[in-house]
Amino acid sequence: MSASLRVNPITCEAHGLCAELLPELIRLDDWGYPILDESEVPPDLVGLARRAVDACPTLALLIDEA
Amino acid sequence: MSATDSGHQGLPRVLAGLEPGGAMSLAHHTRIHGPLPDVPPHQLIEEVERSGLRGRGGADFPTARKLRAVAGRRRVGPLIVNGSETEPASAKDRLLLSRMPHLVLDGAVLAAGAVGASEVIVKVGDGAGDAVRVLEAAVAARSGDPVRTSVVVGPEGYVTGEESAVVHYLNSEVAKPTFVPPRPFERGVRGRPTLIQNPETLAQLALVARFGSRWYRELGTVADPGSALVTITGAVRAPGVYELAFGTPLRDLLDAAGGPSEPLQALLIGGYFGTWVDASAAAGLQLAREDLRSVGCSLGSGVLIALGESACGLHESARVISYLADQSAGQCGPCVYGLAAIADAVQALASGVAHGSERARVLRWCSEIRGRGACHHPDGAVRFVESALRVFAADIGSHRRGRCAARPAGLPLGDSAVAPPGGVERTRLVRAGR
Numbered sequence: 036m037s038a039s040l041r042v043n044p045i046t047c048e049a050h051g052l053c054a055e056l057l058p059e060l061i062r063l064d065d066w067g068y069p070i071l072d073e074s075e076v077p078p079d080l081v082g083l084a085r086r087a088v089d090a091c092p093t094l095a096l097l098i099d100e101a
Numbered sequence: 102m103s104a105t106d107s108g109h110q111g112l113p114r115v116l117a118g119l120e121p122g123g124a125m126s127l128a129h130h131t132r133i134h135g136p137l138p139d140v141p142p143h144q145l146i147e148e149v150e151r152s153g154l155r156g157r158g159g160a161d162f163p164t165a166r167k168l169r170a171v172a173g174r175r176r177v178g179p180l181i182v183n184g185s186e187t188e189p190a191s192a193k194d195r196l197l198l199s200r201m202p203h204l205v206l207d208g209a210v211l212a213a214g215a216v217g218a219s220e221v222i223v224k225v226g227d228g229a230g231d232a233v234r235v236l237e238a239a240v241a242a243r244s245g246d247p248v249r250t251s252v253v254v255g256p257e258g259y260v261t262g263e264e265s266a267v268v269h270y271l272n273s274e275v276a277k278p279t280f281v282p283p284r285p286f287e288r289g290v291r292g293r294p295t296l297i298q299n300p301e302t303l304a305q306l307a308l309v310a311r312f313g314s315r316w317y318r319e320l321g322t323v324a325d326p327g328s329a330l331v332t333i334t335g336a337v338r339a340p341g342v343y344e345l346a347f348g349t350p351l352r353d354l355l356d357a358a359g360g361p362s363e364p365l366q367a368l369l370i371g372g373y374f375g376t377w378v379d380a381s382a383a384a385g386l387q388l389a390r391e392d393l394r395s396v397g398c399s400l401g402s403g404v405l406i407a408l409g410e411s412a413c414g415l416h417e418s419a420r421v422i423s424y425l426a427d428q429s430a431g432q433c434g435p436c437v438y439g440l441a442a443i444a445d446a447v448q449a450l451a452s453g454v455a456h457g458s459e460r461a462r463v464l465r466w467c468s469e470i471r472g473r474g475a476c477h478h479p480d481g482a483v484r485f486v487e488s489a490l491r492v493f494a495a496d497i498g499s500h501r502r503g504r505c506a507a508r509p510a511g512l513p514l515g516d517s518a519v520a521p522p523g524g525v526e527r528t529r530l531v532r533a534g535r
Contacts, residue, residue, distance in 0.1 A: 044434065044473055045279070045432045045433055045475050047434060065438075065442070066434055066435070070473070
């Protein structure tokens with residue numbers, strides 16, 4: 036069971052909720068767009084990652100769980 | 102497969118039979134290269150694999166793997182000839198499409214047969230000029246083709262030639278990249294698996310199908326077999342499109358284009374998504390992936406631009422990055438805002454008005470932006486900027502201290518110069534060994 040995050044950069048509008056909710060994995064660039072330094076989500080953060088995905092107003096944050 | 106001794110000896114290959122002036126007729130084309138061969142699909146893909154042919158649109162992907170990715174699928178969509186050639190300094194695809202359309206169409210028909218496509222669409226930009234008329238006449242002359250072929254003209258713009266943008270345009274008339282996956286080979290035109298190939302790749306494939314992989318490998322090196330079309334421009338005496346063997350020293354490429362018109366300070370290898378290399382470092386390099394990679398380069402879409410010592414690398418780079426920032430499709434924040442900020446900062450560095458830490462800030466932006474667009478536009482642009490700040494690093498300091506008196510190099514950008522000066526008409530054929 037592994038999970039990874041990605042951003043659809045076309046739909047992302049830099050609301051920034053993801054970095055607010057998941058600062059462990061997501062930071063913002065100088066214009067407010069998310070940077071994922073590591074796309075893999077550690078097991079203990081999967082719950083928080085799902086919450087950040089659900090909170091994205093433009094559904095631009097995606098989680099792939101396999 | 103044909104015997105290897107029936108193929109063209111040495112160079113030219115793709116440009117064999119090219120004459121000044123108009124397009125090559127089907128009869129002349131057949132006299133030069135022989136008739137369209139009848140090769141079973143699996144055999145063609147195997148022969149292409151043995152040849153080592155790689156895509157010539159910039160991504161440098163093994164052509165056989167691309168063919169296989171579509172060939173194994175059901176309900177295959179049309180084969181797309183991507184003649185967008187949106188790199189402003191490149192002229193090779195326009196040369197092929199406007200002067201030797203039948204070699205490209207042969208390759209398209211063969212590749213379509215190999216993957217099970219029953220239709221071919223040739224997509225060009227609306228600045229393609231003659232090519233549209235030439236292609237339509239060429240298609241009309243080929244009554245025996247087993248596939249239906251049409252020519253589609255789309256808008257110009259740097260990102261419109263990106264694969265997903267071509268598919269997007271053909272599906273919904275929006276010439277902008279889409280979020281991938283799914284990639285075109287999975288879900289492309291009309292939702293079907295779609296093979297997209299560069300015109301030169303198809304022209305080379307048409308020769309591999311005729312003369313075989315052994316013949317193809319008679320030129321070039323083991324790792325980089327065959328020949329390539331290279332657009333050579335900038336500070337050379339005879340800018341134009343040249344066919345050269347892989348493994349040819351870059352020095353010989355410049356000589357092929359008449360030699361440098363003045364002492365050179367740097368070469369831009371791979372076009373505007375490419376990499377600046379100091380002229381002394383570039384002198385010993387060969388036209389080969391391994392050699393180019395050793396200095397952080399790739400051949401890209403086959404463009405070599407020579408920068409003379411009378412020009413300013415910083416100013417030229419500032420012009421190019423401003424152009425690339427303008428050419429963003431405007432869809433992804435990191436590309437829209439990031440490239441604009443980088444363009445302004447590079448302009449400030451070139452004007453000598455930048456803060457002392459500006460170079461470091463630009464490099465941070467470059468590393469943060471990479472990989473964060475839907476397409477590779479921001480990646481190519483930051484690669485270009487990073488190389489400019491590396492190769493012209495000493496110039497940044499001298500620009501802060503004094504005034505730059507360099508002359509503009511006139512690098513081709515956008516509509517004002519879609520081909521290098523005299524590009525297509527000045528095409529010359531060069532014989533080169535291994």
